[in-house]
Amino acid sequence: MAPTTQIDSSLKNGYQSNGKVKNNNSCSVIKCNATLAEQKISIRGLVGKLLSSPNPDKEILSLGVGDASAFAAFREGRDVSRCIMESVNSGTFHGYPPAHGFPFVRRAVADYLSWGVSQKFNEKDVFMTVGGTQAIQVILTVLANQGCNVLLPRPGFPPYEATCEINHIEPRYYDLLPNSNWEVDLDQVRNLTDSKTVGIVVINPNNPCGAVYSRSHLTKIAETAAELNLPLIADEIYGHMVFREAKFVPMASLCSIVPVLTLGALSKRWLVPGWRCGWVAISDRNGALSQVRMAMERLMNVTSGPASIIQAALPGLLSDSNDEFHSNVVKLLESSEEALFHMIQKIPALICHSRPQGSMFMMVQLDYSLLKGIGDDMEFASKLMKEESVLILPGTVIGLENWIRIFFGTPPDLLKEAMGRIMSFCSRYA
Ligand SMILES: *Cc1c(COP(=O)(O)O)cnc(C)c1O
Numbered sequence: 244m245a246p247t248t249q250i251d252s253s254l255k256n257g258y259q260s261n262g263k264v265k266n267n268n269s270c271s272v273i274k275c276n277a278t279l280a281e282q283k284i285s286i287r288g289l290v291g292k293l294l295s296s297p298n299p300d301k302e303i304l305s306l307g308v309g310d311a312s313a314f315a316a317f318r319e320g321r322d323v324s325r326c327i328m329e330s331v332n333s334g335t336f337h338g339y340p341p342a343h344g345f346p347f348v349r350r351a352v353a354d355y356l357s358w359g360v361s362q363k364f365n366e367k368d369v370f371m372t373v374g375g376t377q378a379i380q381v382i383l384t385v386l387a388n389q390g391c392n393v394l395l396p397r398p399g400f401p402p403y404e405a406t407c408e409i410n411h412i413e414p415r416y417y418d419l420l421p422n423s424n425w426e427v428d429l430d431q432v433r434n435l436t437d438s439k440t441v442g443i444v445v446i447n448p449n450n451p452c453g454a455v456y457s458r459s460h461l462t463k464i465a466e467t468a469a470e471l472n473l474p475l476i477a478d479e480i481y482g483h484m485v486f487r488e489a490k491f492v493p494m495a496s497l498c499s500i501v502p503v504l505t506l507g508a509l510s511k512r513w514l515v516p517g518w519r520c521g522w523v524a525i526s527d528r529n530g531a532l533s534q535v536r537m538a539m540e541r542l543m544n545v546t547s548g549p550a551s552i553i554q555a556a557l558p559g560l561l562s563d564s565n566d567e568f569h570s571n572v573v574k575l576l577e578s579s580e581e582a583l584f585h586m587i588q589k590i591p592a593l594i595c596h597s598r599p600q601g602s603m604f605m606m607v608q609l610d611y612s613l614l615k616g617i618g619d620d621m622e623f624a625s626k627l628m629k630e631e632s633v634l635i636l637p638g639t640v641i642g643l644e645n646w647i648r649i650f651f652g653t654p655p656d657l658l659k660e661a662m663g664r665i666m667s668f669c670s671r672y673a
Contacts, residue, residue, distance in 0.1 A: 307634035311652030326559030344371030453599020
């Protein structure tokens with residue numbers, strides 16, 4: 244899970260009407276950025292709070308946070324250590340990397356992203372970033388001035404909102420439709436757009452819904468964006484992590500319709516989130532993004548990118564030496580999803596409207612008429628932790644009250660055990 248900041252509430256409490264800040268000892272406290280002084284709920288903060296009060300007699304089982312890297316089954320066949328060792332042992336990557344990334348690394352990412360895309364990426368289209376999170380920060384910073392707005396999916400991924408707040412960009416939410424495979428509500432996208440809108444974020448395959456959009460839906464999104472004269476920000480961090488007959492279609496393959504900024508990272512598909520390595524890639528047919536590209540170059544010149552050693556391991560990681568590992572991970576996720584979906588069918592209080600076709604997450608609606616004594620998703624999550632020591636993410640933190648997000652990137656035994664506990668929890672409140 245990407246880092247989200249939790250702020251000590253004493254900072255905010257110390258603010259006084261005269262703008263001065265005093266702490267309990269009555270000495271002056273140095274002021275911080277006012278946006279960061281405000282207490283916000285964050286995934287990290289909430290998860291920390293939930294984890295602090297489990298049932299002491301039961302081991303904690305987490306279906307809350309999206310990190311499968313801890314499980315040995317998910318690492319089988321992975322060839323990441325050799326790549327990093329070669330990078331270290333070469334002895335040639337101890338200096339500063341170029342601001343936009345090593346040219347050979349940018350080329351490797353460009354080749355990787357050109358899969359299924361008719362207008363191939365060039366190495367100059369790619370900028371290396373510190374994970375997907377910095378890619379989000381860089382894209383929003385480059386596109387928007389203070390007072391601009393950006394369209395984000397709801398439910399969504401909180402770091403977009405956090406970045407908007409820090410940059411004084413207004414987040415505007417369009418709905419993903421739970422009964423239509425979580426497709427984008429395009430009428431709403433049109434209605435939300437005004438002269439200050441700078442772009443539309445589309446996450447595909449989707450966190451938190453598990454949706455994988457068809458080429459025809461993606462084409463409609465691209466056509467809508469083109470009609471509104473907006474670039475698309477395509478978050479494809481779960482690219483290729485799709486199940487059964489679902490196909491991953493990169494947004495860049497539609498760049499003849501609309502300019503696209505694609506973002507990705509090693510965190511999810513290679514399951515090395517701690518390596519903090521990602522990228523932004525520009526697809527621009529007719530020069531609409533020429534200013535944006537220049538701004539991106541300037542911003543990257545004055546900020547820091549990913550560590551040289553990690554970058555240099557990338558061409559190896561992106562090569563086909565990891566094909567077996569990737570297909571193993573997808574098989575595991577596919578069977579976990581299958582098991583989860585069938586277990587959800589057996590719990591009347593939990594409803595899955597559209598089954599996940601990719602990523603590692605399922606959104607489930609709570610039916611309160613079958614959950615006596617539970618008033619909202621936060622209460623569901625905290626009681627579930629207190630009684631059963633099972634962690635799930637309440638939908639409120641990702642913009643959708645009365646829903647929960649379940650992470651299924653876990654070994655089948657753990658998933659079954661956790662779902663068994665959720666089942667007995669729900670029947671106790673039925
Ligand atoms: C995890 C995630 C990211 C951020 O990636 P990091 O590399 O962990 O910073 C971006 N977008 C989505 C949808 C994610 O799930």
